[in-house]
Amino acid sequence: MRMVDIIEKKRNGFELTKEEIKFFIDGYTAGTIPDYQASALLMAIYFQDMTDEERADLTLAMVDSGDVIDLSGIEGVKVDKHSTGGVGDTTTLVLAPLIAALDIPFAKMSGRGLGHTGGTLDKLESFDGFHIEISDEEFINIVNQDKIAVIGQSGNLTPADKKIYALRDVTGTVSSIPLIAGSIMSKKIAAGADAIVLDVKTGAGAFMKTEEDAEKLAEAMVRIGNLVGRKTMAIISDMSQPLGAAIGNSLEIKEAIDTLKGNGPEDLTELVLTLGSQMVVLAGKTDSLDEARKMLLGVIEDGSALEKFAVFVKNQGGNPEWVKNPELLPAAQYTVEVTADKEGIVSEIVADAIGVAAMKLGAGRATKEDEIDLAVGLVLNKKIGDNVKVGDSLVTIHTNKKDVAEVEAMIKDNIQIGDTGKAPKLIYKQIS
Ligand code: URA
Secondary structure, three states: OOHHHHHHHHHOOOOOOHHHHHHHHHHHHHOOOOHHHHHHHHHHHHHHOOOHHHHHHHHHHHHHOOEOOOOOOOOOOOEEEEEOOOOOOOHHHHHHHHHHHOOOOEEEEEOOOOOOOOOHHHHHOOOOOOOOOOOHHHHHHHHHHHOEEEEEOOOOEOHHHHHHHHHHHOOOOOOOHHHHHHHHHHHHHHOOOOEEEEEEEEOOOOOEOOHHHHHHHHHHHHHHHHHOOOEEEEEEEEOOOOOOOEEEHHHHHHHHHHHHOOOOOHHHHHHHHHHHHHHHHHOOOOOOHHHHHHHHHHHHHOOHHHHHHHHHHHHOOOOOHHHHOHHHOOOOOEEEEEEOOOOEEEEEEOHHHHHHHHHHHOOOOOOOOOOOOOOOEEEEOOOOOOEEOOOOEEEEEEEOOOOOHHHHHHHHHOEEEEOOOOOOOOEEEEEO
């Protein structure tokens, strides 16, 4: 087989075979296919697209390029959840104990990330002593006993995706639906998921800015998942404004605790119930999304989801008392209110810009070397569609720096108050 023939075949709009796709993935991972040929094929895929079968073959070839996590020692259906990312997305922190409280295993691998705030792991480190350095055996035992645990990333997962993603970044081929879908799904499958729930975000703070593109990506990933034998569902949800109210690590933990008590922000609660219902159905607990929602509401109301969160924190080295007394979590030295200077209705809150404002306070990392300040961040006191009067607080800044003039200015520039404004739809579509 020759790489040049594969490039020409795709360039001319033909379907590649499983063997041809595997030849490319294996050769590129091993370094026997050079960047220039891989780039040419990626660009051909960008313009000519891939069939569902090609997308599934690409995904599985990337899974096979490295280690695959074996979760077979864990009883029950392991349902993973993936979000394409956004601002103030606290859903995993709420979903994990909720699902576990229904006896569905939540076994997640977690690492540190770059972004407006830390990743789920950073947020959990708001509990002093929380750690993910546990052995595989301990991880499996904890999940079998308490249904919930997080472990550090181990092994060499999807090296092909890492190499190809880096190449896409510099060759103008990131925004290709088959390449994005294959990249995300290969990582979920290599991490051992039996079933997958996807939260594809759309709007200013999302990777897919338009609803149309988000829908294409969601459908592509659901088809790949189902073709490779992993039951997969997706929703398309709004990320034009940040989700919930909190953006920051310990602030989001506090928000997760409120939500587990049934007092969380409306949009976060609704998203959690929608995604959670799909997870409960995929885990085989019921085949009705309505029934699944009732089950989730039940473990919020009877306190067992919050109790599960405390058990989770305790098992991984944190103090479970902090779940009951969240005021013990890291808190910033100062709070500063950003107030409205006119009366009206909030018409726009630009999610990504507000996320950058939180990062400037120290809530997130711009580079891997940056240190996160777990205590700082923002709390939105108004969302799109809310009425405001002059002097009302729009946002509370939680900071350890005295001078936050730049962050205040960014927030003011990115929250618009007008004569009209309507809360955006939260869930655009469910795909199964
Ligand atoms: N996220 C991924 O993991 N892969 C992509 O290609 C794009 C976003």
